[in-house]
Amino acid sequence: MIASATVFAGASMRVSRLMLVTLRDDPAEAEIPSHKLLLRAGYIRRLSSGIYAYLPLLWRVLQKISAIVRQEMDATGALETLLPQLQPAELWERSGRWAGYTAGEGIMFHLTDRQGRELGLGPTHEEVITTLAADLLRSYRQLPVNIYQIQTKFRDEIRPRFGLMRGREFIMKDAYSFHGDEDSLKQTYAAMDLAYRRIFERCGLRTVAVEADSGAIGGSASQEFMVTAEAGEDLILASADGRYAANQERAVSLPPEALPLPAGPRAGGVGEPLSTPGQTTIEQLCGAHGFEPSQLVKVLLLLARFADGQVQPLLISLRGDQQLNEVKLANTVAARLTPAHGALLAIDPLTPELVRSEQLSLDLRGIPFGYLGPDLDDAVLAKAPEEMGLDRSESPVGAPGDGGASSSAEARLVRSFLRLADATAVDLVAFVCGANAVDGHRVGASWTGLGLRPEPLDLRAAQSGDRCLHDPDQCLQAARGIEVGHIFQLGRKYSEALGARFTNESGVDEALWMGCYGIGVSRLAQAAVEQHHDRDGICWPVAIAPFEVIVVIANTQEQAQVELAEGLYNELSAAGVEVLLDDRSERAGVKFKDADLIGIPWRVVVGRGAATGQVELVRRAGSEKCELPANAVRARLETELSRGRAGEPAVR
RNA sequence: CGGGGCGUGGCGCAGCUUGGUAGCGCGGGUGCUUUGGGAGCACUAGGUCGCAGGUUCGAAUCCUGUCGCCCCGACCA
Numbered sequence: 117m118i119a120s121a122t123v124f125a126g127a128s129m130r131v132s133r134l135m136l137v138t139l140r141d142d143p144a145e146a147e148i149p150s151h152k153l154l155l156r157a158g159y160i161r162r163l164s165s166g167i168y169a170y171l172p173l174l175w176r177v178l179q180k181i182s183a184i185v186r187q188e189m190d191a192t193g194a195l196e197t198l199l200p201q202l203q204p205a206e207l208w209e210r211s212g213r214w215a216g217y218t219a220g221e222g223i224m225f226h227l228t229d230r231q232g233r234e235l236g237l238g239p240t241h242e243e244v245i246t247t248l249a250a251d252l253l254r255s256y257r258q259l260p261v262n263i264y265q266i267q268t269k270f271r272d273e274i275r276p277r278f279g280l281m282r283g284r285e286f287i288m289k290d291a292y293s294f295h296g297d298e299d300s301l302k303q304t305y306a307a308m309d310l311a312y313r314r315i316f317e318r319c320g321l322r323t324v325a326v327e328a329d330s331g332a333i334g335g336s337a338s339q340e341f342m343v344t345a346e347a348g349e350d351l352i353l354a355s356a357d358g359r360y361a362a363n364q365e366r367a368v369s370l371p372p373e374a375l376p377l378p379a380g381p382r383a384g385g386v387g388e389p390l391s392t393p394g395q396t397t398i399e400q401l402c403g404a405h406g407f408e409p410s411q412l413v414k415v416l417l418l419l420a421r422f423a424d425g426q427v428q429p430l431l432i433s434l435r436g437d438q439q440l441n442e443v444k445l446a447n448t449v450a451a452r453l454t455p456a457h458g459a460l461l462a463i464d465p466l467t468p469e470l471v472r473s474e475q476l477s478l479d480l481r482g483i484p485f486g487y488l489g490p491d492l493d494d495a496v497l498a499k500a501p502e503e504m505g506l507d508r509s510e511s512p513v514g515a516p517g518d519g520g521a522s523s524s525a526e527a528r529l530v531r532s533f534l535r536l537a538d539a540t541a542v543d544l545v546a547f548v549c550g551a552n553a554v555d556g557h558r559v560g561a562s563w564t565g566l567g568l569r570p571e572p573l574d575l576r577a578a579q580s581g582d583r584c585l586h587d588p589d590q591c592l593q594a595a596r597g598i599e600v601g602h603i604f605q606l607g608r609k610y611s612e613a614l615g616a617r618f619t620n621e622s623g624v625d626e627a628l629w630m631g632c633y634g635i636g637v638s639r640l641a642q643a644a645v646e647q648h649h650d651r652d653g654i655c656w657p658v659a660i661a662p663f664e665v666i667v668v669i670a671n672t673q674e675q676a677q678v679e680l681a682e683g684l685y686n687e688l689s690a691a692g693v694e695v696l697l698d699d700r701s702e703r704a705g706v707k708f709k710d711a712d713l714i715g716i717p718w719r720v721v722v723g724r725g726a727a728t729g730q731v732e733l734v735r736r737a738g739s740e741k742c743e744l745p746a747n748a749v750r751a752r753l754e755t756e757l758s759r760g761r762a763g764e765p766a767v768r
Numbered sequence: 769c770g771g772g773g774c775g776u777g778g779c780g781c782a783g784c785u786u787g788g789u790a791g792c793g794c795g796g797g798u799g800c801u802u803u804g805g806g807a808g809c810a811c812u813a814g815g816u817c818g819c820a821g822g823u824u825c826g827a828a829u830c831c832u833g834u835c836g837c838c839c840c841g842a843c844c845a
Contacts, residue, residue: 140794140806141780145838165837221769223843240845274769274843281845288845340845349844442842462842469770599845636845670804705805712805723804732804 124176128689129663131698131710134172138710148347150645151279153654157714166276166284170638173714176662177641178287182266184318184659185289185635188311192304194262194291199244201268205234207243211613215423216459223271225284237270242610242632245292249628250616256296259618259628260304264291266637278347280642281598287637294611295629296620301605305337308603308633312341315635316600318762320657321644324597326352327362329443330604338604342597343643352597353578355590365443368574369582369592371540374410374435377547377560385546386565387558394555396486398436401548401557412436413541413549413561415488417466419474420449420534421527423458427474429466429497431533433490434576435540436548441577448536448573474527487550487557490541491566494532539572598643599636606630645715648737654715655737658760663696665753666716670704670723680729680746681722691750693757712736717760720749 139156146152154160159174170178186196205226208214217224218236225237238244245263253259269288276284291308295301309325316323321343328340340363342352353369354361362368395401398409416432430449434440442463450460464470471478482496541547546560563570580594611617611628619625641660648655658664665688669681678699685697696716698707704723711719721732731749734741735756744752 137778137795138806139779143779144774144781147839162837221843269845271844275839275841277839282843286845290845464842473769602845634845639845668804673803703803703805703807705803705807707806708804709806721804 124179124694128685128693128695128697131666131696131707132700134696136173136710136714138713146279148278148281148646149649150347150642151281153645153649153713153715154279154642157654159714160279162279166273166282168280168283168285173662174641177656177660178637180660180662181319181637181640182287182289185266185315185637188315188318189262189264189289189291192262192307192311194264194293196265197263198265198267199238199241199248201238201270203236203238203244205236207247207614208236211243211246211610212459213243216461221274221462223273225270225272239269239271240634241265241290242292242606242630243614246610246614246616246630249292249294249611250614253294253616253618253628255618256620260293260295260300262291262293262304262308262631264289264633277349278642280638281347281349283638286639289635289637291633293631293633294616295631296618298607298629301607301629301631305603305605305631308631309339312601312603312633312635316341316343316640319640319644319660320760321600321640321647323600324352324354324361324595326354326597327366328602329363329365329447336605336607338602340597340599341601343600343640343647344595344597345643345646346596347646348596348598350597350599352595353580353582353592354595355584355587355592357587357590360584360586360590360592362578364577364594365441367578367592368585369578370585370588371435371438371576371582372410374437374540374544375408376545377411379546379560384564385560385562387549387551387561389551390548390557390559392487392555392557395557402436407436407548409437410435411544411548413490413544413547415490415492415550416440417483417485417488418445418463419466419470420453420463421461421474422453423461425527426453426457426530427476427527428453428457428530429533430463431488431490431492431535432575433535433537433541433570435538435544438538438540438576439579440538440575444575444577445536448575449534452534474529476527476529478529484550484552484554487552487554489550489552489558489561489566490535490537490563490568490570492533492552497529497531497533535568535570536573536575537570538575540576542570542572598639598646600640600643601633601635603633604631606632649715650737652709653713656715656717658717658757659762661694661715661717663716664694664757664760665718665720666696666698666711666714667720667722668698668704668707668711670707670721672699672701674726677722677726680726680731681720684720684722684731684746684749687750688753691754693750693753718753718756722746 136158138158142152143155146155159171161169163169205214218226224239228234266289268285270285273282273284276282293304323341323343326340326342328338330338351364353364353367395404398412402409413433414436418430420428420430446463454460468480546562548557548559549561551558580592582592584590608627608629611630616628617625618628645654667681667685669677671677685695688695715736717736719734729746730743731746732741732743
């Protein structure tokens with residue numbers, strides 16, 4: 117017999133004792149199916165935005181998921197631990213993340229203790245674990261190690277959403293590995309990849325592993341595990357042959373061929389002026405003059421804000437038929453300017469509101485929006501003329517000591533553009549672009565003609581339908597996904613910042629290599645519901661169901677039914693089956709509806725056939741039914757359950 | 769934070785335009801009938817109409833402020 121991951125072997129319960137409250141109507145607060153069902157079926161209750169109570173049924177689900185995670189992590193040799201959630205600011209200051217995580221859009225709840233010391237409530241544990249590693253790991257002989265915990269994380273999300281999907285308090289498994297060299301890191305990373313695939317499969321989830329952006333955590337390679345579902349917040353792009361899959365934030369592809377301008381190549385051209393009054397969009401321009409979007413270079417103006425208060429204007433050139441990928445842009449900008457200006461805090465389109473809120477003196481009237489060319493003169497960023505009354509009327513009011521929107525560092529506008537161009541734009545020999553003057557464009561311009569030599573960058577968003585790099589015959593297909601896991605190769609970023617060093621074989625002191633590996637346990641539970649439900653309710657995979665079987669007494673007035681059901685309940689329970697007995701004096705219909713809603717994988721109905729010892733067995737997913745003698749139920753269920761406990765195939 | 773919406777018994781909602789008695793369905797309790805797909809009848813309990821000001825003889829309703837919640841964007845497991 118295959119070992120069950122369950123921590124509840126034999127645990128049983130009566131529905132009348134379960135504090136179960138199911139709702140007939142969809143709660144107004146929920147939008148997506150899984151959130152509605154978890155509320156309706158009595159799994160969760162909201163306490164405040166993004167803060168939920170896990171009711172007894174859900175707690176069992178979470179415990180079962182945790183048990184699977186624990187088994188698979190332990191099988192890789194990882195060590196379970198439990199780290200503090202209250203973390204001193206000093207630690208985060210050393211890693212350089214305190215300001216970014218607490219100020220402004222920062223995500224860390226923080227507080228001051230009675231001694232005036234600042235503390236943060238852990239949103240993640242790189243700082244704590246790296247400090248411990250610095251203390252405990254001294255020699256290559258101790259390496260590699262992988263340490264994990266399953267515990268509540270706190271994140272003051274900008275927008276909590278969809279119940280457990282994006283909570284401000286949620287349960288996460290996080291693991292951190294330490295290595296003497298990069299190869300060892302890669303081995304553990306690969307082992308985690310495999311362990312994660314097993315975990316999700318055992319939980320009964322259909323997942324896809326995708327290349328991912330590393331984001332704020334930092335580091336090089338990273339991969340996300342997505343539960344495919346309509347309600348997913350992420351867009352996945354994958355090839356049909358299964359060889360390439362990536363988060364759209366990260367995805368690469370071959371752009372569609374550009375159509376050359378009809379008059380042929382005009383290398384070195386500066387472009388013929390074209391009068392285009394009122395034609396400020398690509399559609400208008402193409403509609404009026406018969407251009408194709410791929411013959412245009414569009415130019416976007418954005419502002420990048422840095423921790424030191426510098427505000428850098430960005431001038432981005434893209435081929436007219438392409439879209440900007442803001443994640444790629446942010447990574448590019450951060451790579452170039454973070455060393456000088458500190459963390460990149462935000463990139464926003466240049467708008468009058470933004471200019472005003474940052475109190476930057478910039479006269480937007482000098483900028484010919486809708487007619488921008490890649491060679492737009494830095495002079496448009498010159499200090500605003502004194503007569504520009506806009507700022508003057510507002511700033512004296514907001515300025516004196518109200519401190520409202522003012523950030524720690526005073527915003528200063530850099531007076532020259534950072535010009536970046538996507539390769540699709542750079543590759544155009546001749547193109548149409550704005551004339552940098554209202555109501556005019558240029559036809560047949562070229563990069564050399566404009567006096568520019570842009571470096572071809574990847575700033576474009578890959579799209580569904582694009583051809584793949586690994587095989588141009590393959591196209592990218594789009595799907596939505598819920599991120600339930602993410603693994604990173606961190607490298608030495610944190611170990612260097614926090615002084616986590618060891619002595620290598622040659623007696624030389626060096627920084628540890630690190631990896632980190634997360635699973636959103638509570639999110640996973642809801643993602644499972646998102647993937648396994650029907651119009652009547654949840655259909656839990658056996659491995660993570662709160663109970664495996666529910667025995668329903670159709671009519672509690674019938675002594676024969678009660679006795680048979682009680683006997684079955686005791687027998688199953690004694691046999692190690694997690695069984696729920698619906699002993700409530702409700703009508704049968706109510707109990708059937710509730711059983712469907714809460715989604716117990718198997719239902720045994722003790723009803724009319726009780727007198728002759730016959731009961732009905734119903735599988736929740738698919739509702740297949742069969743009649744059988746009560747004394748055959750245990751054997752039958754044990755066969756069926758052993759399959760599910762081991763992790764049933766995700767697709768039936 | 770910007771944009772949109774909503775706060776009325778435990779849950780889902782009406783009432784607000786045009787100020788005057790707080791209402792419906794579900795749920796809870798009691799009784800009778802019913803008893804294999806959210807039963808019927810009767811009785812019953814339960815509401816500071818988010819909160820605070822204001823206008824008015826009178827505010828759920830009008831005005832101002834404020835708090836909370838949900839949805840769309842930036843963040844992420």
